[in-house]
Amino acid sequence: MTLPVYSGPVRLSLVESEDEESVRTVVRKLLADRCASEDVAAVYDGAQGPHGALWRTLAADLGLAGLLVPEEAGGAGAGPRETGTVLEELGSAVAPVPFLTSAVIATSTLVRLMPEQPADRSAVRDTLVAAASGELVLTLAVPWSTAPDSPAYTVREKPDGLHGDVTPVAGADAGTFLVPALGTDGPGLWLVDRAEVRATPVTALDMTRPLATLRLDGARARPVARGRAAEDAVRAGLLTGAGLLASEQVGLAHWCLTETVSYLTERRQFGRVVGGFQAIKHRMADLHIAVESARAAARYAAAALADDPGDAPVAVAVAASVCSEVAVSAAEECVQLHGGIGMTWEHPAHLRLKRAVADQVALGTPVRHRARLGGIVGIVPDKGCR
Template identity: 50%
Template structure:
């Protein structure tokens, strides 16, 4: 007798009490250390990163080790908790290398460490040692690929050897370790090592610096052979794209809430401008988009957390939708704030720049639609 196939588990899109408690802790920290005037002042001074903020987020709250198993010194949590942290970082556009180090680089190393049941068990070697350092917040790492690289472009993003140039690497200027995919395999290279040059670029989003990485005769520790390297890098980029949707959700939520607050307080013709029908319709439409973005982002986070075989599909859907919602919400925030929304003193421009930069990160919406079409075997748009 044939056993009937079990239907796929229904994704849990609700927030648990532990996730809400984590949200409260992160939001309180960011309100104290990364409020709007502080972030604006930091970007204008060309020093966006606050080491004390990162220390508090990574060590005091323990956010850096959420994805790392307890046996390696991490929290043993999941992508759902990491998504909550990214939502709050999106709400504050706080400059912190959380996405690049604690998600993408960490997930890449997890694919090699064999500590989560998905990779062969055994001595994880240098990958496990580096994971422990990332989990403690003592060091940060970035995957040395262009910030716009989609998960499907993992193999193409590799350079020939440790002699080459990689452009547009996010957070490379503040990283301690560079994970460099090459044709020879994945290397861990010290950012301050001989033969490594990191040249800062002038990005649109000043809260997430980009840099050009030039390697000339550099040396590093080989972490994985070429095939394992491509698999690990793809897994890291997939997690980055999936959880980036939560950051985009946080951006959209802040923009909507701030716009509603402002239009309630701003008066014209002795009435709140938010009472004008045309503005009501625009904000109602935006609210519907944000609700849908929340469902897509939570679905992607849950699929990654449960190691669902449908995770690539959930990530493609989330990125194809959430990036546009974040940009739309930020544009509406600027426009509906009127004159004040066009000034440098108001933080609306920070959200618009972050949303626009995020819309290209880890693959554009168009590239994710193409991936989605391939996954469901439909003609690409």
């Protein structure tokens, strides 16, 4: 008897819990006070970096860097649902903080190793404790476009250390890197201190999430996993990142929708409110439906990551392919329907457009995720489209 490729999901609730509502309220208030659009725009002038007071408050004071970290490792022991709520708010504000790269992707990679027998269990736990407290920022050293099912190994283990280049890496100003590399006995995962890595900035469309090329030339490293455990950990981190990136994109798209509707109900032209024209109403109605559909997909991905690991690859592929394109459409509509002011540097619409377009190629393109989805559910073979 041949088993089906995909057995289907279990029932998952998309209703926001009281804990999620509380987290959303706290984060939204913090961002309203500390992350104004003009402060985000200042990043493009080098006025601030991603590890400023805002990050310290989020990570250390509020303890949000440890949402995905188990309590025994100093974290909050929460899950992807609460983390997705945080990312919605961060996406709405285009907050220049390394939450996705450190508190989600890198942290999930290490958490995946906890039930295993890592090569250095104490190093894994100590690193998670430091990351959960906000003292340490982590980054998984893979190209930012890497899809969950296609991690590449461009770094090699040699007798004198790790050698190789990885580009472009998001969050490359981290204090510690998790470096997937090919060792003498196959794939492995190493912890590498920043002092051992040379990072060269790469010009990025979205400068609130800086990119860099990492060069390792005999870097001293601590191995934390080898073989299948290392591969599974990297894939788990990328899968969680891709699924929760969708929440960030939904937050961004909702901001664009809300701001555009608000503007259209005030702006007058030809003697009437612009939002009163039927063609404009239809465009906003279509965008509203798209944003709410994307929200459902993103929330389901977070729920599946939390409570239904078997369905998570399907849920993530759907959310990643849908939410990415909705975010770009919402940002484009926001710029266009704001007219001349939407094209100016002073208006925050361009910040959302840059983040939306940059996110569209992060952790796998929509085309890549749709190809993977077809392979999982047995509709079409996954031929490795990128």
